[in-house]
Amino acid sequence: xxxxxxxxxxxxxxxxxxxxxxxxxxxxxxxxxxxxxxxxxxxxxxxxxxxxxxxxxxxxxxxxxxxxxxxxxxxxxxxxxxxxxxxxxxxxxxxxxxxxxxxxxxxxxxxxxxxxxxxxxxxxxxxxxxxxxxxxxxxxxxxxxxxxxxxxxxxxxxxxxxxxxxxxxxxxxxxxxxxxxxxxxxxxxxxxxxxxxxxxxxxxxxxxxxxxxxxxxxxxxxxxxxxxxxxxxxxxxxxxxxxxxxxxxxxxxxxxx
Amino acid sequence: xxxxxxxxxxxxxxxxxxxxxxxxxxxxxxxxxxxxxxxxxxxxxxxxxxxxxxxxxxxxxxxxxxxxxxxxxxxxxxxxxxxxxxxxxxxxxxxxxxxxxxxxxxxxxxxxxxxxxxxxxxxxxxxxxxxxxxxxxxxxxxxxxxxxxxxxxxxxxxxxxxxxxxxxxxxxxxxxxxxxxxxxxxxxxxxxxxxxxxxxxxxxxxxxxxxxxxxxxxxxxxxxxxxxxxxxxxxxxxxxxxxxxxxxxxxxxxxxxxxxxxxxxxxxxxxxxxxxxxxxxxxxxxxxxxxxxxxxxxxxxxxxxxxxxxxxxxxxxxxxxxxxxxxxxxxxxxxxxxxxxxxxxxxxxxxxxxxxxxxxxxxxxxxxxxxxxxxxxxxxxxxxxxxxxxxxxxxxxxxxxxxxxxxxxxxxxxxxxxxxxxxxxxxxxxxxxxxxxxxxxxxxxxxxxxxxxxxxxxxxxxxxxxxxxxxxxxxxxxxxxxx
Numbered sequence: 237x238x239x240x241x242x243x244x245x246x247x248x249x250x251x252x253x254x255x256x257x258x259x260x261x262x263x264x265x266x267x268x269x270x271x272x273x274x275x276x277x278x279x280x281x282x283x284x285x286x287x288x289x290x291x292x293x294x295x296x297x298x299x300x301x302x303x304x305x306x307x308x309x310x311x312x313x314x315x316x317x318x319x320x321x322x323x324x325x326x327x328x329x330x331x332x333x334x335x336x337x338x339x340x341x342x343x344x345x346x347x348x349x350x351x352x353x354x355x356x357x358x359x360x361x362x363x364x365x366x367x368x369x370x371x372x373x374x375x376x377x378x379x380x381x382x383x384x385x386x387x388x389x390x391x392x393x394x395x396x397x398x399x400x401x402x403x404x405x406x407x408x409x410x411x412x413x414x415x416x417x418x419x420x421x422x423x424x425x426x427x428x429x430x431x432x433x434x435x436x437x438x439x440x441x442x443x444x445x446x447x448x449x450x451x452x453x454x455x456x457x458x459x460x461x462x463x464x465x466x467x468x469x470x471x472x473x474x475x476x477x478x479x480x481x482x483x484x485x486x487x488x489x490x491x492x493x
Numbered sequence: 494x495x496x497x498x499x500x501x502x503x504x505x506x507x508x509x510x511x512x513x514x515x516x517x518x519x520x521x522x523x524x525x526x527x528x529x530x531x532x533x534x535x536x537x538x539x540x541x542x543x544x545x546x547x548x549x550x551x552x553x554x555x556x557x558x559x560x561x562x563x564x565x566x567x568x569x570x571x572x573x574x575x576x577x578x579x580x581x582x583x584x585x586x587x588x589x590x591x592x593x594x595x596x597x598x599x600x601x602x603x604x605x606x607x608x609x610x611x612x613x614x615x616x617x618x619x620x621x622x623x624x625x626x627x628x629x630x631x632x633x634x635x636x637x638x639x640x641x642x643x644x645x646x647x648x649x650x651x652x653x654x655x656x657x658x659x660x661x662x663x664x665x666x667x668x669x670x671x672x673x674x675x676x677x678x679x680x681x682x683x684x685x686x687x688x689x690x691x692x693x694x695x696x697x698x699x700x701x702x703x704x705x706x707x708x709x710x711x712x713x714x715x716x717x718x719x720x721x722x723x724x725x726x727x728x729x730x731x732x733x734x735x736x737x738x739x740x741x742x743x744x745x746x747x748x749x750x751x752x753x754x755x756x757x758x759x760x761x762x763x764x765x766x767x768x769x770x771x772x773x774x775x776x777x778x779x780x781x782x783x784x785x786x787x788x789x790x791x792x793x794x795x796x797x798x799x800x801x802x803x804x805x806x807x808x809x810x811x812x813x814x815x816x817x818x819x820x821x822x823x824x825x826x827x828x829x830x831x832x833x834x835x836x837x838x839x840x841x842x843x844x845x846x847x848x849x850x851x852x853x854x855x856x857x858x859x860x861x862x863x864x865x866x867x868x869x870x871x872x873x874x875x876x877x878x879x880x881x882x883x884x885x886x887x888x889x890x891x892x893x894x895x896x897x898x899x900x901x902x903x904x905x906x907x908x909x910x911x912x913x914x915x916x917x918x919x920x921x922x923x924x925x926x927x928x929x930x931x932x933x934x935x936x937x938x939x940x941x942x943x944x945x946x947x948x949x950x951x952x953x954x955x956x957x958x959x960x961x962x963x964x965x966x967x968x969x970x971x972x973x974x975x976x
Contacts, residue, residue: 311859326857328850330918331843339847340858342840349838352775372778 383414582933591876599917610896687878
């Protein structure tokens with residue numbers, strides 16, 4: 237197994253009196269899809285935001301490519317090569333695909349936008365992800381379907397030679413065929429050697445693309461299991477009860493004795 | 494439901510069959526093959542049907558108005574009136590151009606009109622009192638005025654809008670040093686004061702977070718009062734200066750007119766053709782060469798006809814000669830070209846569109862949203878000051894009503910009639926020019942038909958209403974097309 241690209245050790249995070257994350261450990265390996273599952277309020281989104289630098293952590297270590305790092309803001313995360321694709325798509329409807337993909341990081345030549353260069357780069361990225369559903373990279377985002385938008389949002393994350401991509405429920409609002417497109421894309425990201433973290437509520441999606449499943453239960457990491465080693469039912473138990481058989485958090489009774 | 498899904502998978506399958514894996518580029522087949530003229534036209538038509546109307550309705554309206562007025566009135570299509578029309582519409586058009594920047598963010602600047610009145614009266618005071626603003630304004634008013642300029646410098650520096658800082662500083666220096674009157678200096682002062690006003694408006698909207706409607710409504714009242722204070726109830730400040738008078742009333746000479754024609758058309762052709770062939774060379778999708786050439790030739794012919802018409806003597810009497818392209822034409826053209834360039838070809842312009850389209854997406858992309866929001870108000874007020882110079886020059890004086898009345902509403906109307914969306918994110922600078930032309934033609938043509946002001950206002954209002962409904966309906970259409 238290759239060296240983990242991103243490693244979290246003992247992450248704690250509180251919002252005032254509410255302790256949201258308890259000693260979270262998580263490793264993300266390049267070329268693997270790690271699914272992050274858990275019930276509502278388990279802390280999935282908070283964990284992603286901590287990694288992305290939107291929330292500062294209270295304690296704990298973050299190692300990126302084996303080096304301890306401090307991520308203070310979204311800029312730091314982006315510089316390391318960590319990109320987040322948010323649940324509510326961060327795309328501007330009135331711009332076209334190329335303009336959206338380069339938003340905030342436009343390529344310029346002599347102070348002016350280098351449109352041809354950006355267009356070629358955008359097309360290359362979409363092609364490398366085998367995106368075939370978009371007719372033209374100059375299509376306005378407002379005329380794209382939900383799946384196509386999600387595709388653009390993911391491609392935007394890939395464009396920056398990112399090493400870790402975090403996807404927050406990328407298929408939540410999509411139809412059957414569109415979910416298919418996005419899951420294929422997620423798989424291809426991993427095949428390109430990126431570390432992928434996928435947050436999802438949909439067990440079918442998780443079992444289809446994930447190599448590893450990390451279950452959060454009330455802010456604690458209940459278990460990190462290989463997706464081939466567990467059944468559907470076991471994961472659901474881990475999500476709802478925090479334990480399943482000898483997997484998961486030890487029973488409170490056992491701990492007190 | 495199930496049949497729908499079935500058809501959906503069908504289309505995906507056929508799409509995949511159509512595009513076998515022939516390598517990367519073939520995935521965007523439509524993108525790389527150059528289009529034929531027919532395809533380009535059909536593409537354009539499809540976009541229009543999909544709700545992306547742009548300035549098409551306004552252009553059609555413009556043509557209809559031209560035909561209607563030239564059949565109804567004998568004097569409408571005369572050379573003298575043509576030039577007159579351009580000079581009448583220029584100030585509204587320029588203020589509207591500034592408002593386009595604000596409207597692109599989905600904001601509004603109701604104070605642009607009266608702010609322009611403030612700049613005009615400062616300009617007139619400086620001219621009349623030979624640079625002695627202290628004497629012209631009185632002690633208290635002058636110190637408050639300087640205090641506000643300092644405030645504008647501080648606020649813009651705080652937000653790192655250095656252009657605003659520099660212009661406000663120039664205004665402060667001109668005001669404090671008391672350099673003797675000079676027409677160019679006065680015009681510079683007006684623009685700088687405009688920028689300073691924009692810094693204050695922008696800061697209140699972007700940083701303090703007061704809705705722009707309220708901020709600019711309040712400032713609309715404030716600036717109305719300030720203009721009254723500067724000029725005095727019932728007073729009028731005369732602008733007796735040839736340079737200032739010529740801004741709106743002067744013309745380029747014969748050589749200058751044709752030089753302008755060559756520079757404008759040549760420059761347009763050079764820019765368009767360079768981009769076109771560079772795209773073709775790199776294998777990117779481009780409009781067919783014949784269509785591009787056709788557009789350039791059509792524009793060149795139109796420009797040549799207008800230049801020719803304007804360079805003929807149009808004086809009604811034999812005693813004076815009036816010929817040449819009015820100065821306002823190159824002025825509006827330069828502002829249009831520079832502004833369009835900023836919006837289309839720089840990161841800053843791209844960020845304006847992004848913030849107008851989806852503020853949250855822009856923020857997440859690392860764009861300094863507050864700075865962009867503040868800066869558009871600086872641009873709007875600066876351009877409003879240029880508009881103020883033009884309308885003051887046209888009438889040769891500044892009265893307490895300067896920039897009040899319908900100036901602001903006509904400017905917003907011009908931008909909206911041209912196709913700028915009030916919802917933000919959609920619009921171009923040429924919208925302001927086309928919309929300004931529509932409004933100027935209505936006012937001018939109605940005047941020639943001896944219609945009372947009541948009818949002119951009603952017709953203008955109805956045209957604006959029509960334009961706003963076209964915007965709303967096309968948005969709905971575009972939203973439906975996306976589903």
